[in-house]
Amino acid sequence: MECSINNQQDDYPLGEELISLLEKVLQEAAAVEGVDPGAEVGLTLVDDAAIRDLNRTYRGIDAPTDVLSFALEETSPGEPAHFDPRVDRLLGDIVVSVPTAARQAQNYGHSLARELAFLTVHGFLHLLGYDHGTEDAAARMEARQEDILARVGLKR
Secondary structure: OEEEEEEOOOOOOOOHHHHHHHHHHHHHHHHHHOOOOOOEEEEEEEOHHHHHHHHHHHHOOOOOOOEEEEEOOOOOOOOOOOOOOOOOOEEEEEEEEHHHHHHHHHHHOOOHHHHHHHHHHHHHHHHOOOOOOOHHHHHHHHHHHHHHHHHOOOOO
């Protein structure tokens, strides 16, 4: 799968090793989910102001958040699904706030790398249609996220 990673924030220096880890996480998630190897996904790393603007514009929430996903092929409630990540090539974009990820990493007692990887996987799964609106769906998504992270050596 082709990953485009764009660091648009200056709050936290992110080295090549961390960027490579995020690409590895996306590749592993794609493999686990059976996504077409020719598929494309974008990951943009931003600051709180940028994600707040996006959150306000697209979700009507005037506050920063940790991760947003913009699936290229989304369906509305009641609309039949027509997207298949195994054959459709443009999955969408994931936007992660690095400062929010840093705060969350500190609160959870793990590294920024692990939190950024978690948020990247979380956003990726949303692109594929995963949701956490119900207890069952949330448990399924959580298990999938932890499985993918464990596969790249990022166990909790």
